Amino acid sequence: MRRIFQCNLFILLTFFFTFTVPVQAEDGYDLWLRYPPVVEPKLRKAYQQQLGDIVVEAASPVLVAATSELQRGLGGLLTKPIAVGKKLTNKALVIGTPANSPLIASLNLSTRLAVLGNEGYLIEQTQINKRDVTVIAANSDVGVLYGSFQLLRLLQTQQSIKKISYTSVPRLQHRVINHWDNLNRVIERGYAGLSLWDWGTLPDYKSQRYVDYARINASLGINGTVINNVNADPRVLSDQFLQKIAALADVFRPYGIKVYLSINYNSPRLFGDLETGDPLDPRVAKWWQERTKKVYEYIPDFGGYLVKANSEGQPGPQDYQRDHADGANMLAAALKPYGGVVFWRAFVYHPDIGDRFRGSYDEFKPLDGKFADNVILQVKNGPIDFQPREPYSALFSAMEKTNMMMEFQVTQEYFGFATHLAYQGPLFEESLRTETYAKGEGSTIGNILEGKVFNTQRAGTKHTGMAAVINPGTDRNWTGHPFIQSSWYAFGRMAWDHHMSAEAAAEEWLRMTFSNDKKFIEPVKKMMLSSREAGVNYRSPLGLTHLYSQGDHYGPAPWTATMERADWNATYYHRAAKDGIGFNRTQSGSNAVAQYPQILAKQYADVKTVPEDLLLWFHHVSWDHKMQSGRSLWDELVHKYYEGVEQVRSMQHEWDALESFIDAERFAQVKALLKVQERDAVIWRDSCVLYFQTFSGKPIPTGYEQPKHDLEYYKTLARTRYVPEPWHPASSSRVLK
Known part of the structure; x- marks a missing residue:
């Protein structure tokens, strides 16, 4: 038999x-x-x-x-x-x-x-x-x-x-992708269609697309997926949805992928079972133990919970006069019998904070060593919010006794949605190779994540990891812009081995996705590697940040100054005035530089030694300040904005010369999107240069093309611009802003 x-x-x-x-x-x-x-x-x-x-x-x-x-x-x-x-x-x-x-x-x-x-x-x-x-x-x-x-x-x-x-061998244990999918299938900051998860037909119908999604991620060594928005709907823990999620887990399991869920911290209250969510209330702890047991009954290899707490209106332990460690540890205790973990996001800031840059550090540094062994602090690469360039989050070099993982963003919330080409590999590489000097040379972010710098091993457990918000949708090509696929690919490969370079990941992706012909690979790889810097240059060079229009985060609005909270305004970040521009974070300002190890704090605090691409993050500088190029700050700022536009135009020329190497469909799509990107880059350049000129009082240097319109035109354009709809990005319509 x-x-x-x-x-x-x-x-x-x-x-x-x-x-x-x-x-x-x-x-x-x-x-x-x-x-x-x-x-x-x-x-x-x-x-x-x-x-x-x-x-x-x-x-x-x-x-x-x-x-x-x-x-x-x-x-x-x-x-x-x-x-x-x-x-x-x-x-x-x-x-x-x-x-x-x-x-x-x-x-x-x-x-x-x-x-x-x-x-x-x-x-x-x-x-x-x-x-x-x-x-x-x-x-x-x-x-x-x-x-x-x-x-x-x-x-x-x-x-x-x-x-x-x-x-x-993978260098990191948890290699996880985060989706910001809502249960109504709308994706927050998703620009490539509806959510992949068709809740109406699950658990009975398991789309082939789910299998292909698992294949795609397994090919990169990704071993976990958080399938719902961090602004979580509590219904995700209901039996109705757990049945559906279990069906997805069944599809993902043969590909080594565990399912994780974002949870709403007030779920005990929102389910109507308790009047409180206090993590130190035994009834609340019991509620989570029982609900977690139910989750594992549906999904025996469930990975754990991702939590956004006390941030941007989300509930959390501070609502009950408890701290983040109290909240995370209560959930960790419920998960520990099953081997589950808590990813606790460090993205927090409050309306009364003096400098949003300081928020996460000031809240979490006092809690170092107080988190349970199966809690992993998930920290964004920078201290603000996935901006085109940020200094590294000081938490990475400060939390010596806490498990930590990186959070990157692949979905292009601040890089032109699915209409701009902005390969994120260089950003990932820049972040992972940043030298923090936390324990001397070799204390790079990548080595910290790998557990090589601090002893994070307590009670026999050490957790390392890296996460990325990816937000693919039902668009046929998953990501909208074909080149956003490259950032997904680079993240997965670098999560497996943080020593991998952005160039190596780009070359692999090009060979596998388009062609092995060197005449194609070399120019397109060069284009990809310069695309992130181009995006920085025509948006926010020299350490400027958060100049976007609020709500959509797509176009320029450096003049924004009337939002109800100071840190929602662009003027809060750039602080442009007659005497100069930039945010003073030295000892005479917010003193955010003090959060960094001494060698970096000293470097960042000195206007002569701070890297120029971070200059305005840490200093309020005169318009006449002399830059390394010999230009004044004003002339350098103008130069960078114009350079960004020229970089996009160069990408257009390079792409046009490669038509014979590429299938007609993808060639035409990228060609059209590069045209859109050039249009948007010019709008960014002219809007910002003209606006900041009102403070500098200086002319645009000779030799640069003059803006075709005045500042009032661009302000009007920002109010009437058609952009991809931010709250329903899957729609083919456009919303008037």
């Missing part, structure tokens, strides 16, 4: 994996998992000679997913059918773990695999029973899955796999 069962299982798996990949238009749906044939005949032949059929000796859901991907990918890349079986053949691709594959076990890899942990993997050309084979081995099935995607990536990017001996 056992042999009959095994035979039937093998036949079923073979049938499941044997298929023809349908030919699809180049509409961006497949992202970087396209698997077109390897064009170079010699290289394709070399791959074909080394890689034979797939040998897999177990049939777990994760191994089924890995085998399916390998068969899909190799079949497309090598243009030959790939069979799956248990019998060893020459040139076979053998995948598995020593525990579930006797063939892998025969290689005696235990010592080498021991250092790879639960998610690392080994890819190697070797021999088994005197047969030449390639193996993908790991300590767990999910490690095999990650190794399978890496092998395909090597082939997609035309790397040699001859005599390959390759190992990889």
Whole structure:
């Protein structure tokens, strides 16, 4: 009976994996998992000679997913059918773990695999029973899955796999993406359609798009997804929605992805069960214990809770005169029996604060060491709010006894939504490689996140991680602008290894998404690597920040001064006046520089040594201040704004020259969007230069094209501009602002 069962299982798996990949238009749906044939005949032949059929000796859901991907990918890349079986053949691709594959076990890899942990993997050309084979081995099935995607990536990017001996281990434990999806399917700060989660048809209908979403993320080593908005609807914890979420978890599980939920801190009250949400009230703690138990009954491998508390009107422990540690630890206790964690966001600021820059540090630094071991403080890369350039959040170098993880933003809330090309890899790299000197040289943000700088190990537990707000939607290509895919890709690759460069991630993405032709790769890679800086230059150069129109965060409104809260106004941040511009955060101002380690505090506090791209973050500077270029501050500011526009125009020219390398559909879309970006960049440039000119009283230097309109025109334009609708971005309509 056992042999009959095994035979039937093998036949079923073979049938499941044997298929023809349908030919699809180049509409961006497949992202970087396209698997077109390897064009170079010699290289394709070399791959074909080394890689034979797939040998897999177990049939777990994760191994089924890995085998399916390998068969899909190799079949497309090598243009030959790939069979799956248990019998060893020459040139076979053998995948598995020593525990579930006797063939892998025969290689005696235990010592080498021991250092790879639960998610690392080994890819190697070797021999088994005197047969030449390639193996993908790991300590767990999910490690095999990650190794399978890496092998395909090597082939997609035309790397040699001859005599390959390759190992990889993730540097961070929690590699998580955050969605800001609401239960009505509208996505806050989402610009590519409705929410992916069709709550009306779940749990009965599981869209193929859910599977593809899981494949996409697993290919990067992402192992967690928070599927709902941090401004959370309490209904997400109801039985009705837990049934639906459990169905999603079932789809994601074979790809090594855990589900997390954003929760509303006042859920006990909003469910009508209690009149309080006080974390020190035993009734509240019991409520969360019982509700958490219910969650795990639906989703046995549930990851945990993400919490936005006492920020932007969201409820939290401070409503009950408790602190963040009190609130986080109560939830952590409810999750701990199941191995769950709390991601507690450090994004907090209050209307009465003197300097919003100081908010998170002043609230959380006194709590260092008071958080439970399964609480991870989720900190944005900068102290304000995902701005095009910020100094690093001082919390990273201050919280020595607290688990921390980075929070980046892929969705382009402050970078032109889904209409501008702004590859975020350089921003990620800049942040992760920032030297904090917290414990001397080598105390980079990346090393802090990895746990190499501070001893965060308490009670035998250490948590590290990185998160990104991604917000893909139902647009066919997932992200709206095709190049936003590259930021999603870069985040995943850097979350796996924070030493990876933005350039390396960009090249991989280009090769997998478009072409391996160097004549295409080099100019587009250069364009991508300059695009973030272009976005900084035409929006907020030299340390200016938050010059956006409120509500939509799309266009310029540096004149905003009438909002009910000071820190919602652009004038609060730039402080332009006749005597100069910039926010004084030195000892004579808000003294925010004191939050940084001494070596940086000294550097930032001195107008002569502060990096010029952070100058106006820390200093109020005269319009006549001499810059490193020899220009005055006014002339340098104008130069930067004009440089940003010219960088966009350069991207247009570079793209236009590459039409022959790209499919017509994606070429036309990017060409049109670059035209929109140039239009918007000019509006940003002219609006800001003309506005700040009212304070400097200085002319625009000769040699620069003059604005076509006066300042009042741009102020009117800001009030009547059509922009993507901020509260219902999935709509194809436009709202009058």
